[in-house]
Amino acid sequence: MLPHEISNKPYAQSSEENKFVILQAIQGFLTERSSVLEIASGTGQHAVYFAEQMPHIKWQTSDLTDAHAGIKQWIADSDLNNVLPPLCLNVSENDWPATRYDALFSANSFHIMSKSNVEDLFAHLSQVLNANGLVMIYGPFNYNGQYTSESNARFDDWLKQRNPHSGIKAFEWCNQLAEQAGLNFLEDIEMPQNNRLLVWKI
Ligand SMILES: C[S@@+](CC[C@H](N)C(=O)[O-])C[C@H]1O[C@@H](n2cnc3c(N)ncnc32)[C@H](O)[C@@H]1O
Structure with a gap:
């Protein structure tokens, strides 16, 4: 594989830094499962x-179309045959696949998405998850109307200046959406740098 410096692939330092701890948190949930969206x-x-x-x-990867070229480059350079090219999937559009998966995973997306995007995501879960399907969401969340750190408060200000519809979401609100979607809360795992891994099961 070419190093990112010369391969022109998009590169996020944060993903390199958090991929190991996220793997440690999610892999136990996935031992008996075989597909992830x-x-x-x-x-x-x-x-x-x-x-x-x-x-x-x-x-199964997915994102808005703009991200696809980069995802395809990472997949092509990997030589793996168990990572699938990106679906064009805007959670608020009619893009949701007809296929069902054993789990849905998303990292650092809820604070970028609008509240209605997150509502749309939860509303579509029952359509893409198999029986016993899991939902695993990584990122920052607020609790009891409070930020969990000063740095998350500053991050939220910055997000809202870029896009007033973005921002850190409340755990309680997400959990309510999950319950409305027929999911049961399983775990809320504390992660480094004031992040969480929220897990629900259908
Ligand atoms: C901060 S990046 C996180 C990317 C990656 N998961 C990570 O942890 O590095 C936020 C991602 O959300 C995607 N996104 C934003 N709005 C979306 C929507 N409505 N539907 C699907 N993806 C969306 C963006 O294209 C972007 O890739």
């Missing part, structure tokens, strides 16, 4: 790393 794959770095580390999983 990733929403908002971004550069594709997480997908390639997780697919490599969990060869029994078929990892």
